[in-house]
Amino acid sequence: MAEEKKQPRIGVFVCHCGTNIAGSLDVKAVQDYARTLPGVIVADEYQYMCSTPGQKKIDDAIKEHDLTGIVVAACSPRLHEPTFRTATKEGGLNPFRFEMANIREQNSWVHMHDYEGATDKAKDAVRIAVAKAALLEDLYPKSVPVEHAAMVVGAGVGGIQAALDLASAGIKTYLIEKTPTIGGRMSQLDKTFPTLDCSQCILTPKMVDVGRHPNIELHTYTEVEAVEGYIGNFDITLRKKARGVMTPTEATAKGIVGGGCNGCGDCDAVCPVIKPNPFEFGMKPRKAIYIYHPQVVPLIYTIDFDSCVKCGLCVEACGEKKAIDLNMEDSFETVKVGTVILATGYDMFPIEKKREWGYKQFDNVITSLEFERLICASGPTGGHLIRPSDGATPKKVAFVLCAGSRDNTGVGKPYCSRFCCMYSLKHAHQITEKIPGCQAYIFYMDIRSFGKMYEEFYYRIQDEGTKFIRGRVANILEDAKTKNLHVYAEDTLLGQPVDMVVDMVVLAAAVEPTQNIDPVRKMFGVSCSQDGWMLEAHPKLNPCGTTTAGVFLAGVCQGPKDIPDTVAQAEGAASAASIPIHMGKVELEPYFAQCIEEKCAGCGMCTNLCPYSALDLVEKNGRTVMQVTEAKCKGCGTCGGFCPGGAIYMQHFTTPQIVAQIDAFLLGGEQ
Amino acid sequence: MHNGMHEYAFFLGCIAPNRYPGCEAAAIKTSRNVGIELLPLKGASCCPAPGAFGAVDLSVWYAMAARNIILAEEMGKDIALICNGCYKSIYEVNERLKEHDDLRDQVNEVLAEVDMEFKGTIDVYHLAELYYDPKICGVEKIRESVVRPLDGTKIAVHYGCHLLKPIKERRFTDAENPMWIEELVDALGAESVQYRNKMQCCGAGGGVRGFDLAHSLDITNEKLINVTEAGADAITEVCPFCQLQYDRGQIEIKEKFGIEWNIPVLHYNELLGLAQGMSPQELALDLHGIDCKPFLDKIL
């Protein structure tokens, strides 16, 4: 902290950014103004400061003019601060002796019609930055070790892929899933577009690999309870919900030889309690002791203790294996990991809220996921599409697209759910193929067949005979006797209203973030975007990362996407998550708090304010003073903003620096 | 309240007094029996008709509606009315002028020419919602006022459009499948029946009846098909314009399309009047286009 006090020698560089900045304010005038500021030795300007020649200017200027600090007036520091810090370092200065003035995102781009006002503001911004730059000092990032382990939260196809990639890279991976089995939405699908692969067939090998992989520790029926720590050193507490059934490993640990659940199903056969199976959307029953379907991984039964009557018949039927423990309780385990990937998927929007379409009012109006189960050979009807009202095979099926999506009424979601056009085409194909004489009608706004081989799939479905009506469905009414449905829409291409009588309606309902996911994402410090999906670090340049170092996103939890994009993002997230782990250490930005011990009164108020418990009171030289654990300190400054004695020194955002900025703005300036 | 009665300025509208005066008489007499006193609103004009006027010149619509409201403001009474179209004009204009200062100033500038000023001191209600509101009347009170139950009759309820929509500008929350008028009908001893296009327009409003009669009748015909399929003995509504469309409409449909329907159409107040013992003469049912006899035979 104590350095030889050298007179500040600042170099200022004003960027044109093509016409992005130069088009809205007078770059030359800002450069000329910068020369007049105290401490400024050289002021330059250039078209694109972030380019190689631009950065070279910084390098050269430092050496030529023996500069102590650099100011670049250009875009947002959130974009190019790292770039220019590197340039500063290459010029021989400590990289933290650099300050940026944002004259683009917060100036030239938002004041495009006020040349004078924007120029004045840019001059002020440079003056403010120079004032801070004059007080910057050498700082050194702190290196922390990274735990050689990762966690993936959510075991749908995204989580599964990410876990497999991490595990194959030699990283111990905890894969956490809140339901009793992995597989997620993809295992609920029948076929996948555009290849028409059987969904479960292509997913099962990956599920089995997960179950078998030596580097993957799979925790199903488990949720994240608490998160502490920071990148490289996350301490995550898991709540392992009481399954009531022991795995062979757990049974062995309890001394039961050759015991534990082997998935035989003898318990299922005798259980007297029948409940709806959520995997089948209630269209098939399950017992209080259950598995969702025969291909679950792990193949272990689960007891729904809310429905279980503790009759004990299952215990009897299990016999020698002694796998059932009706008194099992939730247990907790804390694990340490270096990085985390969130892959928590989605739920369907409760489309009954759009009452005009009659879902949950009329028997023969179903959602697309319910359709998937009905058409799937392993589903509740063995793959026969039937009408819920009478079990008859439908002859005319209407598919309502954009149901609850692209909706600005405040009831539905304003965004596009991205994959419904494609799966509705797939559904139309399936009924055309499976049910001879059955006619599919797709009521659409647009057909978004954007991906590889998607447009060709669209041609195919058109050729197969599906009829397309371009118009939003306004209302669906039921014929009380036949339970047929009247679909009212406008055929906008013909300019005519349509009242079509169909046997069945399938709503391509909107998707939304998994219910109750907010507490989980907040535990990891992940924000959400305006549309409710988890917020990525940058939508174009960093779609897998988040603003919390060490936490990454994969799959639909970051925004609606299909299986190819989910798997791609999962692989990207796994790659990004493996980098700190492979490097073994990660550098933390040195924005730490420091205690100025001469000024510290030892009151301890700051220790209560710190959200990371990074501050402690210690005895030093007979006095009680505060001490910072740098590894825990994230540099938020909450303690610094409070200390009444000014005894806390926030590196890189010191009180003298901020006051200098305030003074520069308000007291400096052209008199 | 006055003498234990809830008092309202009764905005009549046009169609009821001119075509179905029984609605007016019924409204006044039946309301009295359930604690609501409807006071005459002197000098009131057409609301003005939201479709015919509002679609052509908004400033005229605002000014004329405001004028009607001011007459009630001067009486110091909230307005009660019996027509969906009037409801749209009077209720919506009242709310909008209360909320938007610049609009109110514009309208008051026009009304200044006749020395009137909109102050925004009263509220506007449809008589049917007053009947339903337990604080004013309530379904039970309606039931208790019945002396001649409409037993054995099946009645299809037509809500109409302007009563419930646009939802953002109404007190009601459900425009997809409300059931409260059915409750009021059942309280009379009748059986309300559900039919498929219950929430569809009758075809009259929005200027459609005036501009393209054949088209409006096509819409009415759709409703008549479904009402008949549901086995209704009569249609009831809370809007004299809907009543006109159904009542005269059936005659026009027979003339133009050769389709014969003979479903009696009665405003809820007429039904309430019958249930409270008023005679068909008092209710001027003989002025109806479609003969109400088949319905009356079931209850008298």
Add this chain to the structure above:
Amino acid sequence: MAEGEWQPKILAIICNWCSYAGADLAGSARTQYPPDVRAIRVMCTGRVDPLFIMKAFADGADGVLVSGCHFGDCHYIAGNFKCAKRMFLMKSVLKDLGIEDNRLRMTFVSASEGAKWAKVIEDVVKTVTDLGPSPLNQLQQ
């Protein structure tokens, strides 16, 4: 700026993770707003020392805006809560000093709320413009 025509001097202290990002987003979207506000970046509004507010007004600021993350979304968990408490305190201090307390404003703008940032600026500029120059500036004259 015409000679003698008063333009408000408004200081904004905004947090890196939410409001600064939101302000950048307004820029990417080219949402236009008045240029009267000069921003200083801090990592978290929890860093904002009441001293900064006082110094700004003492230096002649006509208005001060502090903007951070929404409650529950603070990148450092709860810095914005602590700042909000300090801001309430500062408002009453300002009132006691005879400075209108609505010259100091705290807002919550998330990283995805570019449009909201522009509205906040417009609103703050309007409020301060309507209030006129800070009483401290008038005293000096």
